[in-house]
Amino acid sequence: MAIKSFIPPQRTLMGPGPSDVSPRVLAALARPTIGHLDPAFVGMMDEMKQLLQYAFKTKNELTFPVSAPGSAGMETCFVNLLEPGDKVIVCQNGVFGGRMKENVERCGGVAVMVEDAWGTVVDPNKVEQALKAHPDAKVLAFVHAETSTGVQSDAKTLTELAHKHDCLVIVDAVTSLGGTPLEVDAWNIDAIYSGTQKCLSAPPGLSPVSFNERAATVIKNRKSKVQSWFMDLNLVMGYWGTGAKRAYHHTAPINNLYGLHESLVILQEEGLENAWARHAFHHRALKAGLEAMGLRLLVKESDRLPQLNAVVIPDGVDDAAVRTRLLKEFNLEIGAGLGSLAGKVWRIGLMGHACSAKNVEYCLQSLEQVLADTGVIKKGVAVAAAQSVHKSVV
Numbered sequence: 001m002a003i004k005s006f007i008p009p010q011r012t013l014m015g016p017g018p019s020d021v022s023p024r025v026l027a028a029l030a031r032p033t034i035g036h037l038d039p040a041f042v043g044m045m046d047e048m049k050q051l052l053q054y055a056f057k058t059k060n061e062l063t064f065p066v067s068a069p070g071s072a073g074m075e076t077c078f079v080n081l082l083e084p085g086d087k088v089i090v091c092q093n094g095v096f097g098g099r100m101k102e103n104v105e106r107c108g109g110v111a112v113m114v115e116d117a118w119g120t121v122v123d124p125n126k127v128e129q130a131l132k133a134h135p136d137a138k139v140l141a142f143v144h145a146e147t148s149t150g151v152q153s154d155a156k157t158l159t160e161l162a163h164k165h166d167c168l169v170i171v172d173a174v175t176s177l178g179g180t181p182l183e184v185d186a187w188n189i190d191a192i193y194s195g196t197q198k199c200l201s202a203p204p205g206l207s208p209v210s211f212n213e214r215a216a217t218v219i220k221n222r223k224s225k226v227q228s229w230f231m232d233l234n235l236v237m238g239y240w241g242t243g244a245k246r247a248y249h250h251t252a253p254i255n256n257l258y259g260l261h262e263s264l265v266i267l268q269e270e271g272l273e274n275a276w277a278r279h280a281f282h283h284r285a286l287k288a289g290l291e292a293m294g295l296r297l298l299v300k301e302s303d304r305l306p307q308l309n310a311v312v313i314p315d316g317v318d319d320a321a322v323r324t325r326l327l328k329e330f331n332l333e334i335g336a337g338l339g340s341l342a343g344k345v346w347r348i349g350l351m352g353h354a355c356s357a358k359n360v361e362y363c364l365q366s367l368e369q370v371l372a373d374t375g376v377i378k379k380g381v382a383v384a385a386a387q388s389v390h391k392s393v394v
Ligand SMILES: *Cc1c(COP(=O)(O)O)cnc(C)c1O
Pocket: 017, 069, 070, 071, 072, 096, 143, 145, 146, 147, 148, 172, 173, 174, 175, 195, 204, 205
């Protein structure tokens, strides 16, 4: 039998990413493919840089989307800034700090780990102790928004500490960009990477990155070649750099870039600060609904990430069965716990286009129906609790 075209089901994506992609972005993806050196495309690339500078709140020249997902943005930062033997202080309070350690070691560097419990923030005191104990460290690396736990660390304070001890910072902003306050220039962040499928609500496959002058100088003055040909910024910039004549490096993922461009245009129309406020607002409504139902959030209130809510699974409830029913009966995707939180939490994302009153209420309603027979929740109150938050701001 001949295989037919693939038609995906219509889901509501409220997990840790990808998030729902807006119809405007989907329409942009379907526009005709043109050449990657076509003057019209090159004009779009110049706009892309401006739009990313807007989203990151930076004037950094070296700002562009790496042609691969968030993990490749992470790798781009590490392979370009590190040389064999370099020491990096890596903060770990969830899954992604562990990947940073892998990156450091694969670059021939030495990772000094600063560990905090999953579900808590990166502790600036521990970081300061590590910086004092390792005056030869070159970089401090940390995750701003830990998607595996729903925790937001204090990127501004951590960056200040690093600079006080003459270290560069590498910041993972995959889940924070577009969802929660992030100011690359005001906080003086040296190197940062993000992803498109979280709060920017574009499809996965691109990783916006930005490097300040200080980081760019370190890269220019390297003694050894960057170990990755594909991610070597000295080469990539022949294509993404402005002013200079663009030269072929690799074929840009043209249509995916149309999609990111459109999602950033949408962000600009809404206003970055308004997007941050929208994520905080719907987080409050979701939280009110979950708590009214009798469910509890994992993370302490002051440390919570609005766009990723880790919900403690009540005793006696079958984690996977609930998620399967949500998907099958409600076409709703929420995330499972990872690592030490597997089976202990659900992760409900409120990211980008998926962060709306409609989705908050749909999620609460669906969860309530699936949990109705378990006896662990209070019925009939969650949606009203969320609505009262939604009505509070007119
Ligand atoms: C999703 C995510 C990544 C990885 O991004 P991919 O696009 O899946 O490669 C890295 N860091 C954080 C914090 C993330 O949430």
